[in-house]
Amino acid sequence: QTNLFNNTGRDSFAIDQIGGDVNGYIYNDWTYSRHAQQARNNGWHFHTYIWDQTGSNSWETQRMLNYFLPRLQQPRGAIVALDYEAGASWNVEANTDAILTGMRQIKNAGYAPMLYSYRPYLQAHVDVNRVLAEFPNSIWVAGYQSGLSVWPNFGYFPSMNGVAIWQYSDYGGQQDLNVDLTGITQNGYTNHSTGAYNAPKVQQPKPTQPAQNRSNQADTYT
Numbered sequence: 001q002t003n004l005f006n007n008t009g010r011d012s013f014a015i016d017q018i019g020g021d022v023n024g025y026i027y028n029d030w031t032y033s034r035h036a037q038q039a040r041n042n043g044w045h046f047h048t049y050i051w052d053q054t055g056s057n058s059w060e061t062q063r064m065l066n067y068f069l070p071r072l073q074q075p076r077g078a079i080v081a082l083d084y085e086a087g088a089s090w091n092v093e094a095n096t097d098a099i100l101t102g103m104r105q106i107k108n109a110g111y112a113p114m115l116y117s118y119r120p121y122l123q124a125h126v127d128v129n130r131v132l133a134e135f136p137n138s139i140w141v142a143g144y145q146s147g148l149s150v151w152p153n154f155g156y157f158p159s160m161n162g163v164a165i166w167q168y169s170d171y172g173g174q175q176d177l178n179v180d181l182t183g184i185t186q187n188g189y190t191n192h193s194t195g196a197y198n199a200p201k202v203q204q205p206k207p208t209q210p211a212q213n214r215s216n217q218a219d220t221y222t
Contacts, residue, residue, distance in 0.1 A: 020051025
């Protein structure tokens with residue numbers, strides 16, 4: 001996917017893949033710079049995610065971030081999310097150690113760390129409570145609703161603690177759609193944003209709750 005789309009007509013942020021690490025092999029996503037420029041042209045807040053298939057290997061997680069953090073095309077304080085949905089080991093605590101090692105490195109570099117995955121994978125492979133104890137409301141969770149509406153239907157919300165962003169649709173494979181539940185996508189783009197950002201505590205959305213007038217925009221996975 002070479003272009004970002006303003007699906008709702010009110011989109012305000014994009015979270016794009018810079019590349020990733022698959023069991024020690026680091027790769028770049030060639031669309032990253034293009035999407036960063038498109039987001040700037042649209043006046044959107046641009047953020048980054050990294051495919052994190054390092055399993056329980058904390059050293060490899062650090063090596064991956066040493067490579068990607070200097071290559072970010074976003075302001076300090078903006079989101080850097082670890083996309084952890086493949087390659088986990090059988091050792092939940094070791095997986096969690098590697099994730100926390102990465103999130104601390106992101107925070108120390110001056111960015112807002114997040115953990116992306118889908119609920120069953122997190123529940124099976126990660127001690128989410130440990131992550132949230134150190135990084136409250138830092139979860140970006142995927143859970144797709146049915147149909148092709150560009151607006152989130154909270155009846156499909158994958159309820160779990162600490163969710164700041166919900167990825168609610170891939171819009172028929174065209175582009176993933178997300179809703180910001182806490183205002184975290186403003187981080188890095190306000191005078192008061194810092195890499196140590198803690199999103200405010202929020203109640204889980206109710207099925208009838210609207211999207212809080214925040215627009216929904218993210219990248220297309222590759």
